[in-house]
């Protein structure tokens with residue numbers, strides 16, 4: 258049975274914070290592979306500044322091309338929107354019955370997890386790997402079953418896609434924040450401008 262870590266996100270765009278974390282997980286846990294699942298639409302976010310699904314997926318593919326244990330998944334493109342994680346997990350399990358899937362999640366997401374669709378089912382049936390987000394943030398209080406929650410001490414990279422998009426709009430240089438191929442892709446386009 259292959260162990261797959263699922264990193265869900267809008268990846269609008271993918272940045273080096275995501276990549277450093279993905280690499281840390283592969284190097285420091287028993288995951289065999291890490292899949293970036295590109296979500297067409299987060300149920301909690303506005304669609305306003307969201308780049309087209311295919312462009313976001315293309316950037317993930319470019320970013321991970323030299324990382325053989327990482328994969329980009331477009332599985333949510335054919336599922337209803339907004340993208341509910343539990344529905345995707347059930348579909349993935351049906352499609353790949355031999356794999357075991359774990360969720361990778363930032364501590365920030367843990368705070369609102371009780372508002373996610375069927376969250377009880379989610380924490381009952383899936384291992385959740387939680388990594389820290391900001392050094393100043395208090396650890397969210399969790400009142401529900403913690404058996405499946407595994408905290409890891411990954412490095413904290415204080416970068417956000419929102420900030421990167423803002424910088425692009427303001428014509429500031431974002432080269433160091435993006436994987437080189439993603440920088441080239443965006444630099445040759447008018448995305449986020």
Ligand SMILES: Nc1ncnc2c1ncn2[C@@H]1O[C@H](COP(=O)(O)OP(=O)(O)OP(=O)(O)O)[C@@H](O)[C@H]1O
Pocket residue numbers: 265266267268269270274275278362363365366414415416417418419420
């Ligand atoms: N710097 C980072 N380090 C680790 N995880 C991150 C980082 N930035 C975002 N994430 C996490 O990666 C997943 C996908 O991120 P997402 O595409 O939403 O990026 P973001 O930077 O949070 O985006 P936005 O600023 O547009 O909300 C989310 O679960 C998010 O919590």
Ligand SMILES: O=C(O)c1ccc[n+]([C@@H]2O[C@H](COP(=O)([O-])O)[C@@H](O)[C@H]2O)c1
Pocket residue numbers: 265266267268296298299300301302340341342343372373374
């Ligand atoms: O399933 C839910 O109810 C749910 C609620 C909020 C967020 N999510 C998912 O969590 C992921 C985080 O996305 P984002 O936009 O922060 O990168 C994304 O895949 C969302 O679809 C899922």
